[in-house]
Amino acid sequence: MPRSASTLALALLLGGGALLPAAPPLRAAAGPGAPAVVPLAVPVRAGVHPGMGRVVFDWPEAPGYSLVQEGEMVDLRFGTVVRLGLGGVVAKPPPNVLRVEPVPGGLRLHLRPGARLRHYLLGPRLVLDVLDPPGASPTLPPRRVAEPAPSQPAPSQPAPSQPAVSQPAASQPAVSQAAPSAGPARAEPGAGAPPALARREEAALAAIAALARQAEAPAAPAPVPHPAMAAGDAASLPAEAPGPSVPGPSAMPSPSPPLAAASATGAAPAISLAAPQPVPQPAPQAEPPRPQPVPPRPLAPASLGGSPTADALARAAAPLPRAAAPRPAPLALPFPAGTAAAALLRGDSLLLAFDSPQPPDAATLRRLAAALGPVEVMEVPGSTVLRQRKVRHPAQLRATPEGGWALWPEDAGAPAAPAVQARHEAGPAEGQPRLLLRAEGAGRVIAVPDPAGDGLLLLGLVAPPGAALHGAQQHAPFDLLPTQAGVALAVRSDLVTLRSVPEGFAVPLARGGALALQPAPAGETLLALPDEPVSALLARRHAAFNAVAAAPSLARGPLRLALAESLLALGLGVEAQALTTLAVTEDPRLASEPRAILLSGAGALLAGRAEEAAAALEDARLPAAQQDVRLWRALAGLRDDELAPESEAALREVEATAPLLRAWPEALRRRLLPLAARSLAGQGRADTAAALLRDLPDGEAATPGIAYARARIAEAQGDHTAALAAYGSLAEGRDRDLRARAIGRMAELRLAAGETDPAGAAAALAAGIAAWRGDERELSRRLRAAALYREAGQAEAALELLEETLALFPDAAPQIAALRDAAAMQRLVQPGLPALEAAQRLEAEMQTLPAGPALDAAALRVADGLAGLDLHAQGAALLRQAALRSAQPAPLRLREAELLVSAGEGAGALAALRAAPGEEEEDDVRREMTEARALALSGDAAGAEAALRGLGAAGAARLATLLAERKDWTGAAAALARHAAASLPAAPAPLDEAQRRLLLRLAAYQALAGDEAGLAALRASYGPRLAGGPLAEAFSALAAEAPRPGLPDLDRLRREVAMGQALSEQLRSLR
Incomplete structure (x- = not known):
């Protein structure tokens, strides 16, 4: 009324x-052509x-x-x-x-x-x-402190009052x-109002x-401030400036005690309906001039x-004035280190259980009461259980670093507790399923009265660090409750037991009866989706349709929702979503109704419209505590992509609400059970997925979707033979979706089992791309195949596949382009690619490839290949282009200079060295050596000699060559002797061919210089180590003792003749 x-x-x-x-x-999202909001x-x-x-x-x-x-x-x-x-x-x-x-x-x-x-x-x-x-x-x-208002004469008439704002209870x-369309205008009291209202x-x-x-x-004296304000x-x-806006409560005086009491209870104040005493009104006067607005003081x-x-x-x-309150400190509890404990909030009570028969003394209880409020000790034999009633600011029980326990006040910033992992598995006994609660330091299990009812709570106590169960699960025989430490079960059946096992705690289950995995009866749902025969659901739809047809136009909204609900129960998601949209369009009052929002989201999910489903199911107006809201949201959160990880939060919600899914009609189970089971199995929850598919009707268990989910479970459990057989059968079936999934899983499973190599797996994935096209799954498969091609060293095949993928999926260009550039770089450096072809490709793609260490390495690799073909100038030109794009051009410039020296271009080599100074110490010797060679090529022999002498033993070999070219045999012999002393191994290590050639060259320089003393020392040091090996005769001839004056040296002459004959034979063999 x-x-x-x-x-x-x-x-x-x-x-x-x-x-x-x-x-x-709320306004609908703008279409693609609409301007951005x-x-x-x-x-x-x-x-x-x-x-x-x-x-x-x-x-x-x-x-x-x-x-x-x-x-x-x-x-x-x-x-x-x-x-x-x-x-x-x-x-x-x-x-x-x-x-x-x-x-x-x-x-x-x-x-x-x-x-x-x-x-x-x-x-x-x-x-x-x-x-x-x-x-x-x-x-x-x-x-x-308010500033005193300037004195002014009292007005001859009261100022016009402003209407008070309405405040909801x-x-x-x-x-x-x-x-609202317009704000209320300022008016005189009672102007234009009925007499009763004016009074x-x-x-x-x-x-x-x-x-x-x-x-x-x-x-009066100011009251003591509230502790929360400290x-x-x-x-x-x-302050608000005067204006047409209605003043808020802060601008009104404090209410009188009766009004204050009424507003404190949230009800309207009691008002007498008797006529009030008349208020004397002053004589009407001319309206005083309105004062100019004064800016409010801060x-x-x-x-x-x-x-x-x-x-x-x-x-x-x-x-x-007051000081800031200190942050509250944790309250240590008087229990020995290592004591197992459990804690949880149940209703309005905080329960703290400890594996200690000795309860706290009276002094400890007084300290707890001072910190938390009244605390009582519950009688539980062998344990200490404390209960705090009517908790407003619950404390947090946490383990201390010393292995004890402490209570953290609500605003003290308690550390996070480790999580208890709950999962369904087969259990150690054959055919005996169980709910395993993994927790470190599992201790005793005790039973305590349930503060929220007449039942029992089974508490599993844990030792520090005190793992806690962060989420809740509802099942028919029991509920898993969130805890601060340990685990807690609210039991509904007398058959439920909680046992301590090495992994933590376990709840034995059964495949049927009171301990079967079934939905909890206490969980309420927004939608009525009973597991009824198809005939009953069709009759329900027929009755709902007749009700809509017979109802007046403006009364059809709720009836259309009922009809959409019956369509959803039959698995007709498109029809259910369309009918819900029609109902909301013709009756906008339903737009904010949770039932309509959930019907729209669920229908969109069944219709395969993932974005529309997510938008509807994430609406904040949906009650998050409802079982079916949680389940629909979890199903919409699954990506359902074998190559992408699932959301951990979505998987936990699917696990917690999966029993409700088994209680839905068969049409919904056929669509959604395979989705939930394969997602759980693909993320390591094979036991939960197997329990979800257990004891299905024969006709439902034989569907391809269930067969694929069972294959995923077999793969996760390690039964590769059964999984491959199932995938092979599905790959030959008519279901395009499952056929494409089976092809991909077969390739991945064979690769993991070692039955094929990455190249074979990539080929199998690429061949199966045509089975499913046009969405994120195709993109994921293409990228996976390209990655396997690269792993197999087939960069050309990977590059071709990525180029095609980039043309089909332009929205994923950043991701694809990065993989394409990596494949192109790999193709440049693969061993089988000829150097000339690699150089041509690198030169053509130099400006398109991303700059970085990979491009630098590829340029050096290609330049070395060209140097192997004596194309030093071409390699140097390629490195010059790469250095212009590199963030660290010094290595590229140094190698360019080396190639230019090899090509005989001393001036170009010096220019390359000066373009990028050396940045690493290990390149100093190479740089100085290259610079010396470049100076020599440029005609600066003195500068080259000075640079080489500055390198010491490292530049001695090059210095010897430089001096020999100038016919300075003495200097060349001395430089080469320093190099030999620094590089040749000590006796009696054998000498390789390069080292023998070095000694032969040194003997020649000393002989040309006439250094008999040096030859004698060389003969004495290395003659025995060179005897009998390659170049031994040549060394003996060069290092032999010179004949005395006037005496023929017949032995030396004989050796020289033999050496000449040997050289003639070698030359003859080369013709």
Whole structure:
């Protein structure tokens, strides 16, 4: 029944229940041709006010918004693309708000337990007030000293009052808010209103005037600030300048005690309907001139029309100076190191269990009570179990580095606990499934009364470091509860047991009966999708269709949703989504209904429209606690790509809600069970996937989708023979999707088993590309085949495949281009490519290949190949081009100079050396040597000799050659002797051919120089080591002792003749 005009005006005046118009549905995403939407920047600020914290959104015009509160979490979404300035609010939330999180299109508030929320529009601004919990110490604003107002004569008539803003009651359900068409105009009290309303307005103004007079009285001592405010003050809202906007609660005087009590309970205040006493009105006078607006002073409270009441209220609101509260420290518990423990929140109670028969003494209990509140000891034989009731700020139990336990207060920043991993597996006994909870340091299992009911909790105690179960799972016989340490089961069946095993804890299960893996009966769902025969589902669809046809046009919306639900149960996703869209289009009230949103997302998922499904299923208006919402979201989060990893969060949700999937109709199971099972098996959860497919009806178990999922399970369990047989059968089937998947899995499995090489696997994957085209799966397969081609050394095949892929998938150009460039670089340096062809390709692709170490290495490799063909100048030119693009050109320039020296171009070599100075010490010798050779080629023999002498033994060999060219045999012999002493191994190590040639060359230089002493020393040192080997006769002839004057040296003559004959024979063999 609508409210009367007087009741509505009075509610608006005194802060009664809010009447908010419904928000329009969110605008659809723009099409491809639509212009890009620029997000609207909206500043957000927070403040502290008596009894509440406040968040204000400074919109340029009144926004449309939706607000959903579930327990202590509040989701706020706006109906337009917005960018909220949340920096200061996130860093320092207002009182009664624990945390602020930005979400797409809005934000999420985590409220203090017991805090209440009210929201309203203040002109174009949206205001959120978070009220203190009932019975809590009141929140106080920061105290600031107000400047005295300038004295002015009292007005001859009261200033016109402004209408009060409407404030919704606390803890209200989800509300949609739309922007009003225009703001209310300022008016005189009672102007144009009915007499009854005018009397109520006059009574309200009288109450406000009385409050103002109380504020002008001498202020009482300021109360002690709330402990929650000791950590720091939130920024207060600046005062609003007078204008047409409706003032917020901060601009109004504090309510009288009856009003304050009523607003504290969240209900409208009790108001007497008797006629109020008339308020004397002053004689009408001419309206005084409106004063010029004065800019508000920073951090000043809101103005009350320039009256002295503002200063009185500012003085009353000023807080006492205080110091910042220290961060609370953990409270150590008196249990020996290594004691196993468990902790969890259950209902409004905190349970702490320890494997110690000795409970804490009275002094410890008093310390716990001082830190947490009243703590009681529960009677559990052999263990100590503590319970804290009515928990508002739960502490966290964490292990200490010393192996003990400590309680961390809520705001002390407790460290994260290791996670307990839950998974279904076959178990050690044949045919005996179990739920394994992997936890380090598993201890005893104890049973304690359930604080949330009449049942029992089975607690698995763990030793430090204290692994915890972070997620919850619901099953028919039991529930897995989230814990702070250990594991906890809320049992529904007397057959449930929790056992300690070496891996952690285990819950024995069964394939049927009370311990079978079935959905929990307590889990509620939004959609009714019962596992009924097809005939029953068809009858349900027929009845729903008849109901829609018989209903009036404006009453068909909910009936269409029921019909869409029956279509979804039959597996008709396209039809279900289309019918839901029609229902929402003709009845916009359904746009925000969770059932319609879920039907749209589920239908899109069955229809293969992944993007539309994700957009609908991630809508914040869906209740996240519903079992089917969790399951549909998890299924939509699966990528279903064999070559890409799945989301760990999605897999956990599929595991937790998979029993509900088995309870859906057969048409849905045929579509979704294979998806869930193959995704679980592909990510190492083969046991859970096998349990999901166990005991299916014969007709359903024989479908190709289930066969492929079983093959994935066999592959994950190591049964490659069975998996290959199943893949081979599916590869010859008619299902294109499964055929393409089976071809890919066969290639990968054979490669992993060593039955084929990377080249064979790449060829098999490339041959199967035609089986499935046009989406991310084809792209993944092409990239995988190209990677295998490169691994096999077939860079040409990889490059060809990547070029084709780039033309088909231009959106993936950055990813494909990087792989293509790597393949092109690999092709340049592969051993089988001729040097001339490699040089031509590198020269043609030099400007397109990415610069970097790979390009430098390829250029050096190709240049060395050209040098092997005596094409030194061509190799040097190629290195010159590569050096222009390289970030480290010094190695390229040095090799270019070496090639130019080999080509006889001394001036070019010197220019190359000077273009890029050396950067590495190990290149100094090469650089000096090359420079000396280049100087010699340029005609600067003196400079070359000086450079070589500066290198010492490293340049001695080159110096000897240079001096020999100048016929300086003495200097050449001395330089070569230094080189021989530094490079030849010590006796009695054998000498190779190069070392023998070095000694023969040294003997020739000494003989030409007439150095008999040097020849004698050389003969004595190396003659025995050269005897009997190659070049021994030549060395003996050159190093032989010179004949005495006047005596023929017949032996030497004989040796020289023999040597000449040997040389003649060698020359004859070369003809």
